Amino acid sequence: MADCDICGEERELLNAIVEGSLLNVCESCSKFGNVIVVSHPKKEEKPIKRSSVEVINVIKPDFPTLIKEAREKLNLKQKDLALRINEKDSVIHKLETGSFQPTILLARKLERELKIDLVEIYQETHETINLKDNQLTIGDLLKLRK
Numbered sequence: 001m002a003d004c005d006i007c008g009e010e011r012e013l014l015n016a017i018v019e020g021s022l023l024n025v026c027e028s029c030s031k032f033g034n035v036i037v038v039s040h041p042k043k044e045e046k047p048i049k050r051s052s053v054e055v056i057n058v059i060k061p062d063f064p065t066l067i068k069e070a071r072e073k074l075n076l077k078q079k080d081l082a083l084r085i086n087e088k089d090s091v092i093h094k095l096e097t098g099s100f101q102p103t104i105l106l107a108r109k110l111e112r113e114l115k116i117d118l119v120e121i122y123q124e125t126h127e128t129i130n131l132k133d134n135q136l137t138i139g140d141l142l143k144l145r146k
Contacts, residue, residue, distance in 0.1 A: 004029055019104050020056060057104050058122045064098040070114035071096075085109045 003010050004026040006018070011026040018025065018033030025033070034055055060066065071081050071092075078096070082089040087106070094100035095110075102110065107118040 006032065017054070017056065054124045056122045056124070057119050059101055059104070059107055060118055060120055063102065063107070063118050064096050066116050066118060067092075067110060067114065068096040070116045074114065081113065085113050 002013055002024065004013060005023040006025050006029040009026055013024040013026060014030050015036045016023055016025045016030050016033040017036060022036070023033070071078070076084075078092040079089040082092045085106075087109075091100065091106075095102055102118070104119060110116070111118050
């Protein structure tokens with residue numbers, strides 16, 4: 001057993017992607033990200049190609065414009081919006097000028113308050129291969145290129 005990267009408790013850990021970072025987390029903290037299952041092939045297995053999909057939450061690149069337009073549509077000043085989401089008004093200013101990118105948690109707060117979408121799901125597909133006896137050979141690499 002080891003310590004959870006989020007809460008620090010000594011428990012059995014899982015691998016999870018939390019806000020784009022791979023962390024070792026306990027079962028109760030795994031709800032903050034996407035759990036990754038690591039499988040180790042059996043020694044008798046033949047190499048098998050598989051595809052895996054990685055799902056990541058990403059902030060939309062045009063977030064400064066989206067935030068500013070939504071705030072103005074609701075007739076709110078930067079200070080008013082900051083009070084509603086419990087942030088400093090300088091944070092709102094930096095978000096709207098694009099000099100600061102929000103975290104996923106801050107983006108979710110803004111989404112709820114402004115009724116907009118700032119976070120989008122990005123899926124990346126990876127081809128993987130299970131290796132016989134966990135050894136990578138040149139032949140395995142050539143099979144991946146096909």
